[in-house]
Amino acid sequence: MIGRVLRRLWDGIPLPLRNWLLALASFVILLVMWEVLPSTGAINVFFTSSPSRIVLAAQWLFQHGLWNDILVSLGEFMLGMVLAILLGIFVGFMIGWYGTLRAIVEPYVNMLNATPRVALFPLLILWLGIGIESKIAAVFLGAFFPIVISVMKGVKTVDPELIKCARSFGAKDRQVFTTLTLPACLPFIISGLQIGVGRGLVGVVIGEMLAAQAGVGHMMAQASATFQTDKVFVGLVLLTGFGFVLTEIIKQIEKRFDSWRI
Amino acid sequence: MRRTGGQVLALKDISFSIPAGKFVCILGPSGCGKTTLLNIIAGLLKPSQGEILQNGIPIAGPTKERAMVFQSAALLPWRTVIRNITYGLEIQGRSVRDAKITAQDLINLVDLKGFEESYPRELSGGMQQRVNLARALAINPQLLLMDEPFASLDAQTREFMQLEIERIWSKTGQTTFFVTHSIDEAIFLADEIILMTARPGQIKASVPVALPRPRSPATKKSPDYHSLQDNLHDLIDQEFTQAIQKNITGLEARP
Numbered sequence: 001m002i003g004r005v006l007r008r009l010w011d012g013i014p015l016p017l018r019n020w021l022l023a024l025a026s027f028v029i030l031l032v033m034w035e036v037l038p039s040t041g042a043i044n045v046f047f048t049s050s051p052s053r054i055v056l057a058a059q060w061l062f063q064h065g066l067w068n069d070i071l072v073s074l075g076e077f078m079l080g081m082v083l084a085i086l087l088g089i090f091v092g093f094m095i096g097w098y099g100t101l102r103a104i105v106e107p108y109v110n111m112l113n114a115t116p117r118v119a120l121f122p123l124l125i126l127w128l129g130i131g132i133e134s135k136i137a138a139v140f141l142g143a144f145f146p147i148v149i150s151v152m153k154g155v156k157t158v159d160p161e162l163i164k165c166a167r168s169f170g171a172k173d174r175q176v177f178t179t180l181t182l183p184a185c186l187p188f189i190i191s192g193l194q195i196g197v198g199r200g201l202v203g204v205v206i207g208e209m210l211a212a213q214a215g216v217g218h219m220m221a222q223a224s225a226t227f228q229t230d231k232v233f234v235g236l237v238l239l240t241g242f243g244f245v246l247t248e249i250i251k252q253i254e255k256r257f258d259s260w261r262i
Numbered sequence: 263m264r265r266t267g268g269q270v271l272a273l274k275d276i277s278f279s280i281p282a283g284k285f286v287c288i289l290g291p292s293g294c295g296k297t298t299l300l301n302i303i304a305g306l307l308k309p310s311q312g313e314i315l316q317n318g319i320p321i322a323g324p325t326k327e328r329a330m331v332f333q334s335a336a337l338l339p340w341r342t343v344i345r346n347i348t349y350g351l352e353i354q355g356r357s358v359r360d361a362k363i364t365a366q367d368l369i370n371l372v373d374l375k376g377f378e379e380s381y382p383r384e385l386s387g388g389m390q391q392r393v394n395l396a397r398a399l400a401i402n403p404q405l406l407l408m409d410e411p412f413a414s415l416d417a418q419t420r421e422f423m424q425l426e427i428e429r430i431w432s433k434t435g436q437t438t439f440f441v442t443h444s445i446d447e448a449i450f451l452a453d454e455i456i457l458m459t460a461r462p463g464q465i466k467a468s469v470p471v472a473l474p475r476p477r478s479p480a481t482k483k484s485p486d487y488h489s490l491q492d493n494l495h496d497l498i499d500q501e502f503t504q505a506i507q508k509n510i511t512g513l514e515a516r517p
Contacts (some may be wrong), residue, residue: 161336168304168330169353169401170323179353183340 049233057230058237061219070238072214076132077204080139084196087140088147089189095148096155096185097177106152113145117203121210130211138207142199150192154185190254197246205239273299273309274462280405285431285438287452289445289494295463296441297333300409303439304330316405326354329398331408335390337382337397344369344378346393350401361400368396371430388419392426399436408440412447424450425479432476445498449490450477457494459501467497 010018031051038045045053058066095102095109121138128134158181166176208217216235223231273295280286290296301307303314305324314321316328329350337346347368348361356364369375372392382390391411398406412420424447431438431451442448448455448471455469471490473481481487 159336161332161334162338164306165330165332165336165349166353167306168324168328169350170325171353175353179349180338183338186340 046227046229049230053230054233054237057228058234061231061234066219066234069214069216069219072132073204073208073216076135076207076215077139077200079132080136080203081143081197081200083136084140084143084147084200085193088144088192088196089151091144092148092151092189092192093155093181093185096152097181102152109145109148109152112141113149117141117199118206121207124207125211130213135204135207135212135215138203139200140203142201142203143193143196146195146199147189147192150188150195151185154188155181157188158184186257187254190250190257194247194250194254197250198243201239201243201246273302274464276312276463276465278456278465278468280437280439282404282437283435284453285440285451286454286456287440287442287448288456288458289442289448290458290463291443291460294458294460296443296458297409299463300330300407300439300441303405304328304407326401327404329401329403329406331391331394331398331406331411333410333413335382335387335394337390337393339382342379342381343374343385343393346382347396347400350397354401364400365396368400371399371433372396373426386419387415388423391415391423395427395430399430399434404437406436406438408438410441410443413443420447421479427451428475428477445491445494446482449473449487449494450481455494457497466501469494469497 013021034048035050035052037043038048038050049057091105095105117138120141121134124134124137124141128137162180162184163176166180171179204215205217205220208215209221212218216238220232220235223229223235276299278286288296288299298307302309303321305321305328321328338349341349344362344365345358347365348356348358351361351364352358366378369378372395374389374392374396377385377389382393385393394411395408412423415423428451430436440448440451452471455471457466457469458464459466469490473484473486473490
């Protein structure tokens with residue numbers, strides 16, 4: 001009887017809200033289990049930490065320089081990304097537009113894009129040191145290539161009929177570029193950005209873990225080396241949250257320009 | 263006039279004129295070089311031999327004297343209907359605000375009122391072609407070039423669009439060069455039909471169409487319409503017979 005009533009109530013909730021409630025419930029259950037299971041002795045809290053210990057560790061860390069780590073990481077990430085976006089879009093357009101340039105440059109782009117970026121980090125450290133410069137370069141190298149490749153693809157996929165139409169009205173190269181190529185490439189820029197953001201984040205974290213003096217990745221590596229699992233989890237939560245928010249932002253931007261796709 | 267693409271001769275010995283205020287249809291099978299001819303007149307392609315004059319001046323490239331209506335509507339998907347219609351004017355240096363005033367008149371002419379702010383993907387195929395047409399008319403060309411604009415529409419929409427073209431043409435008196443592979447479409451719309459044959463494209467015949475205007479669905483039932491149909495079918499059949507004979511003699515000549 002009660003089951004029936006609950007069932008009716010549940011079915012009355014709109015589907016999107018129902019799905020959201022399910023996700024929330026599963027998350028809460030996960031947190032509770034994470035908290036309770038170590039205290040029963042079923043799993044070892046040294047390895048798994050627990051939500052309450054993570055909160056305590058975070059409190060301590062925020063009072064002892066975590067803000068600085070966050071700012072350093074954020075700064076490295078932002079600078080690297082801005083450079084990658086600006087240069088990536090520019091280079092992507094250039095090699096998409098000029099066939100000769102593409103013939104010369106594209107093999108290098110593909111080659112470097114296929115190289116595991118981590119393999120370049122030892123060189124970056126040699127060249128740029130263990131300060132923020134090597135991390136900016138790491139972010140840049142991660143995000144630059146997906147953006148270049150995506151924009152280049154975009155330039156090539158502009159509908160030839162549209163170009164013919166523009167030409168029939170007497171459009172010059174500059175006008176073809178601004179009225180057709182640029183808007184047609186916007187969705188491609190965004191999808192390049194989507195991959196680029198993920199790769200950039202990997203770049204900053206791994207860069208900091210390998211050799212750095214500050215940053216969230218650096219803090220995590222140090223905590224791990226000194227067996228402070230709780231602090232490692234604090235860094236993980238921060239990075240997960242940041243990555244999640246960024247992905248959501250880009251999803252929104254993408255939705256905005258979805259109608260631009262041909 | 264001829265154009266060779268690589269080693270293939272696309273058009274050969276083509277000579278005709280399009281009188282001002284007339285609607286000329288070019289009728290021919292796929293691959294006869296109709297579109298090539300249209301692109302040359304538009305100034306998008308250069309003929310390897312010969313020349314085309316407009317008002318006595320050779321055509322060297324696209325100018326605002328000619329505008330093209332494309333087979334695929336070729337609308338900019340990120341622009342609204344009105345901004346698609348202003349596109350040609352913007353390319354030619356008119357301000358958006360100014361161009362929108364012209365565009366509004368054309369929206370009324372092609373019967374798209376209320377769809378100014380719609381996007382192409384929200385329109386039916388027939389409506390997209392209206393935008394395509396309005397965009398070309400917006401630059402007020404001396405010569406309108408239409409490249410099988412209704413080829414991808416369903417039969418009913420196509421008939422309706424032909425009526426629309428007749429209505430718009432009777433209002434504007436726009437000199438038009440219209441490419442089609444449909445005999446009925448050519449007869450219904452044209453003042454003159456140029457019949458082409460394929461590989462290399464050549465002119466088979468030039469057939470004047472003296473059906474009274476404005477034309478209506480009743481036009482298609484008139485005896486004159488039917489005799490034109492018969493006439494054109496005969497000319498095309500002749501061509502078939504000749505082509506078949508050519509192939510047979512070709513086979514026999516082989517060692």
